[in-house]
Amino acid sequence: MDRIAALRNVEDALAEYEQGETDLESLEREVVGVVRTYATEFDGGLAPYRAQGDGPADGLVVVAESRREARERVRDLSGVDREVAVEQLDE
Incomplete structure (x- = not known):
C-alpha cells in the first residue's frame, strides 16, 4: 500500500464515522489496520x-x-x- 492509498483509506474511514456509519472502536481498528499495513509494506521484510x-x-x-x-x-x-x-x- 502506498502513502496515497493509505491516506485515502483513512479518509474513507473518517467519512464513515462522520456519517454515523461506524462507531469509534471500529474507526480506531480500521485506522490502526491501515497504518500497520502501510508500515509493514513500506519496506519489505518488516x-x-x-x-x-x-x-x-x-x-x-x-x-x-x-x-x-x-x-x-x-x-x-x-x-x-x-x-x-x-x-x-x-x-
Missing part, C-alpha cells in the same frame, strides 16, 4: 512487534525485520536501558 513489561516501553509497537531489531527500536524509542521483551503481532 513485521510489527509489541513490547511487554513494566515502564515506558510496555505496549509500544514497532516494526522491525527481527525480534532483536525490535527490542533495540523499543529501547531507543522509550529510553529504557534494560532488556525488553517483544512479541510479534499477528497480521
Whole structure:
C-alpha cells in the first residue's frame, strides 16, 4: 500500500464515522489496520512487534525485520536501558 492509498483509506474511514456509519472502536481498528499495513509494506521484510513489561516501553509497537531489531527500536524509542521483551503481532 502506498502513502496515497493509505491516506485515502483513512479518509474513507473518517467519512464513515462522520456519517454515523461506524462507531469509534471500529474507526480506531480500521485506522490502526491501515497504518500497520502501510508500515509493514513500506519496506519489505518488516513485521510489527509489541513490547511487554513494566515502564515506558510496555505496549509500544514497532516494526522491525527481527525480534532483536525490535527490542533495540523499543529501547531507543522509550529510553529504557534494560532488556525488553517483544512479541510479534499477528497480521
